[in-house]
Amino acid sequence: MLSIVNSLSQTRISSVARLFRGHDFSSSCTCLISQKATFYTRSVHSRSQQSESRLAPIGVSAALDARTNSNASGPKIFKEFSLSDRVCIVSGGNRGLGLDMALALCEAGARAVYCLDLPERPGEEWEATRAFVERMKTGVNADKTTRLEYVSVDVTDQEVVWKRAEEVGDKEGRVDVCVAAAGVSSPSIDCLEFPGDKFRKVLDVNTSGVFFTAQAAGRQMRRFGIPGSIVLISSMTGTIMARGHETIPYNTSKGAVNQMTRSMACELGKEGIRVNSISPGYIFTRMVETSGVLQQYPDLIERWSSQNPLGRIGRPDELRGVVTWLASDASTFCTGSDILVTGGHHAW
Numbered sequence: 001m002l003s004i005v006n007s008l009s010q011t012r013i014s015s016v017a018r019l020f021r022g023h024d025f026s027s028s029c030t031c032l033i034s035q036k037a038t039f040y041t042r043s044v045h046s047r048s049q050q051s052e053s054r055l056a057p058i059g060v061s062a063a064l065d066a067r068t069n070s071n072a073s074g075p076k077i078f079k080e081f082s083l084s085d086r087v088c089i090v091s092g093g094n095r096g097l098g099l100d101m102a103l104a105l106c107e108a109g110a111r112a113v114y115c116l117d118l119p120e121r122p123g124e125e126w127e128a129t130r131a132f133v134e135r136m137k138t139g140v141n142a143d144k145t146t147r148l149e150y151v152s153v154d155v156t157d158q159e160v161v162w163k164r165a166e167e168v169g170d171k172e173g174r175v176d177v178c179v180a181a182a183g184v185s186s187p188s189i190d191c192l193e194f195p196g197d198k199f200r201k202v203l204d205v206n207t208s209g210v211f212f213t214a215q216a217a218g219r220q221m222r223r224f225g226i227p228g229s230i231v232l233i234s235s236m237t238g239t240i241m242a243r244g245h246e247t248i249p250y251n252t253s254k255g256a257v258n259q260m261t262r263s264m265a266c267e268l269g270k271e272g273i274r275v276n277s278i279s280p281g282y283i284f285t286r287m288v289e290t291s292g293v294l295q296q297y298p299d300l301i302e303r304w305s306s307q308n309p310l311g312r313i314g315r316p317d318e319l320r321g322v323v324t325w326l327a328s329d330a331s332t333f334c335t336g337s338d339i340l341v342t343g344g345h346h347a348w
């Protein structure tokens with residue numbers, strides 16, 4: 001018996017050991033299997049735990065493989081960014097940064113992207129984007145379709161957000177990606193005078209709403225055993241101050257999102273679920289347009305533009321690359337990180 005165990009290959013030993021895991025066998029045979037498995041595990045961990053790519057072999061490993069495998073395929077870098085057949089949830093997806101990121105996920109090949117937002121019916125921009133997506137073919141051979149869906153929900157209602165995400169899971173059988181972008185700005189008021197109700201309202205959407213959305217999607221990832229990716233939309237003001245803006249609840253809410261990112265990443269890493277945040281700098285969207293700051297400070301855009309090395313504010317489409325990278329297998333070793341996209345504002 002022992003000689004049979006000794007002759008087992010590394011793969012067979014690992015699978016036999018897996019079968020025995022949790023069983024209370026104490027024979028010398030089991031013991032030997034366990035010792036061999038530990039030895040193999042130790043010796044291969046340094047390599048096998050380096051990569052969890054679903055596209056392996058990739059990179060230099062693919063080049064080495066190609067020496068003996070004439071069927072080795074060509075470039076894989078764009079495949080690593082592919083979201084083929086994945087299902088995504090984007091809060092705040094009716095307009096602004098949320099809608100631009102939702103479109104990017106469709107273009108990367110997602111099966112469906114569900115936009116969660118407040119209005120009962122989506123707006124004109126969203127409808128135009130859906131029509132655009134309907135005509136779009138994605139995938140390496142441009143043979144796949146993608147869908148943009150709309151769900152009306154207030155992200156501050158935990159129970160309802162969980163339920164809506166569960167319905168997505170029921171329908172699609174999976175949830176792979178979550179982008180929590182719903183947010184509100186805050187009025188500019190002296191921090192010592194800021195009214196409590198207004199303070200709580202901003203935190204309710206920007207912190208609790210982001211948390212409930214991440215929970216809702218994470219619960220579906222756990223339900224289907226999916227090593228998904230959760231991206232929380234923070235702001236550079238979660239880390240640094242925007243000079244001249246007395247917006248204490250907004251900055252506080254975004255600082256909380258940064259720590260939420262690290263906290264959730266640490267708890268969910270063992271399930272393969274990654275959690276990161278994106279912190280944009282100034283980007284001209286309806287949030288800026290309707291917040292009243294332009295009326296308060298007419299020279300605001302010039303002022304903001306002069307505050308970063310690129311000398312301009314950002315466009316809503318300038319988060320497309322980073323969100324697709326974080327959502328996809330191109331970033332499988334990235335979790336607990338905050339990615340600053342500020343035109344260099346934070347560097348000065």
Ligand SMILES: NC(=O)c1ccc[n+]([C@@H]2O[C@H](COP(=O)([O-])OP(=O)(O)OC[C@H]3O[C@@H](n4cnc5c(N)ncnc54)[C@H](O)[C@@H]3O)[C@@H](O)[C@H]2O)c1
Pocket residue numbers: 091092093094095096097098116117118119153154155156180181182183184205209233234235236279280281282283284285286287288
């Ligand atoms: N525009 C910028 O300069 C900038 C900079 C840094 C961070 N951000 C962040 O990016 C995110 C998107 O902002 P934007 O600029 O696209 O603003 P936006 O106002 O155009 O979009 C925000 C979306 O969130 C939705 N929303 C608000 N409250 C909601 C709720 N309770 N439930 C569901 N949806 C709700 C709104 O209806 C809207 O569609 C926000 O979290 C914002 O704080 C924006």
